[in-house]
Amino acid sequence: MPQPIPQPRGLPILGNIFDVTPSNTWTSLKRLAEEHGEIFQITVLGRTIVFVASVALAEEVCDERRFRKFVGGPVVEMRAAVHDALFTAYDDEPAWGVAHRILAPHLLLTDETTMRGQTFVDMRATADELLAR
Known part of the structure; x- marks a missing residue:
């Protein structure tokens, strides 16, 4: 119950x-x-x-x-300014899929290395690489 x-x-x-x-x-x-x-x-x-x-x-x-990811309330209002960014994209939009495939593997706490912060080093390197394009 x-x-x-x-x-x-x-x-x-x-x-x-x-x-x-x-x-x-x-x-x-x-x-x-x-x-x-x-x-x-x-x-x-x-x-x-x-x-x-x-x-x-x-x-x-x-x-x-x-x-499912829910985009509602104030996030919908933010969407008017930033469009389909990571937190404002609906889960069926291409931008969400791309961001999710890049970030999700790095956010999983699968071993001691990622738990000690290697995840964020990897994420920074990935972000720098994407910004350089």
């Missing part, structure tokens, strides 16, 4: 707006994860945002066989 996603008690209309400190967002979200578990949600001005705070759950929701 499904269980509701944990959420801190919020205020009417404002929701959990005061549970996340804009100048220290990461620490605020880490504290919420420690209090509510590896999946939790907050509501801000009527919009619900779900967070996953574990590698296992992040891998689960990034499983492309079961989930």
Whole structure:
């Protein structure tokens, strides 16, 4: 039987707006994860945002066989300015496919080397190579 996603008690209309400190967002979200578990949600001005705070759950929701990339909300507005960039492209657009094929292999934590930062060295080299063209 499904269980509701944990959420801190919020205020009417404002929701959990005061549970996340804009100048220290990461620490605020880490504290919420420690209090509510590896999946939790907050509501801000009527919009619900779900967070996953574990590698296992992040891998689960990034499983492309079961989930699709969603471009909505403010990202759609950004799209008007930057068009089909990595974060604003729909997953069926050519730009997304190209970027995904280049970056995805480097983002997978498959061994100790990538976990220690080699991934980002490789990504920088790939980005430099693409910019040189």
